[in-house]
Amino acid sequence: MKIVLATANAHKMREISEIMAEAGFRADFRDMHAAGFAGDIEETGTTFEENALCKARAVHTFLKEQGTLEDAVVLADDSGLVIDALDGEPGIYSARYLGEDTPHSEKNKDILRRMEGVPEEERTARFVCAVAAVFPDGKEEVLRRALEGQIAYESAGTNGFGYDPIFFLPERGCTNAELTPEDKNSISHRGQGFRAMAALLNNH
Numbered sequence: 001m002k003i004v005l006a007t008a009n010a011h012k013m014r015e016i017s018e019i020m021a022e023a024g025f026r027a028d029f030r031d032m033h034a035a036g037f038a039g040d041i042e043e044t045g046t047t048f049e050e051n052a053l054c055k056a057r058a059v060h061t062f063l064k065e066q067g068t069l070e071d072a073v074v075l076a077d078d079s080g081l082v083i084d085a086l087d088g089e090p091g092i093y094s095a096r097y098l099g100e101d102t103p104h105s106e107k108n109k110d111i112l113r114r115m116e117g118v119p120e121e122e123r124t125a126r127f128v129c130a131v132a133a134v135f136p137d138g139k140e141e142v143l144r145r146a147l148e149g150q151i152a153y154e155s156a157g158t159n160g161f162g163y164d165p166i167f168f169l170p171e172r173g174c175t176n177a178e179l180t181p182e183d184k185n186s187i188s189h190r191g192q193g194f195r196a197m198a199a200l201l202n203n204h
Helices: 010-022 048-066 104-114 181-187 189-202
Strands: 002-005 028-031 073-083 124-134 140-151 167-169
Touching: 002 010, 010 028, 010 181, 010 189, 048 073, 048 124, 048 140, 073 189, 124 189, 140 189, 181 189
Parallel strands: 002 028, 002 073
Antiparallel strands: 073 124, 124 140, 140 167
16 A cells, blocks of 8 residues: 655654554555655644645645556644643644744743643643545545643653653653653554554555
């Protein structure tokens, strides 16, 4: 099976292909740039699911128009951090929170500042991942998975990226960024989502 991932992020590309391979899914993976798609994809959805589909549909349409990799399944994900005490922020705007070019260290500091004084029982949050697939015939599937946790009182750990240093896992007693990459993949929202997608594709 040929898979085109609607991303140009090398870190995400490697992570997703590894997660799906570990789930027993074998395919010819390539990112959207390798497939010839060089444009930007406007995320116009109001949910993670809608934005994941926006990305997958854009690349699928391009491949059809170009007559290349028409037999490929296009996968895309949209993910983010949802904080209950902040009315769901940053949510679908997680990557753009305080500006796309703002370092995550600054984004994390801002969130911790906004969460000052919020008691532990109200610091609930979750990482959400929606994974969309568009098949060669245009059929679509979308899966949603989440990792529940809390917003920490301070940043901790260096293994993760993004909001991982401030996302605390009570059952593990540490933040996402304090997990090994293997442990993180085994429980992460993206790991859950793409393992579920691997099972769906294996049965397709």
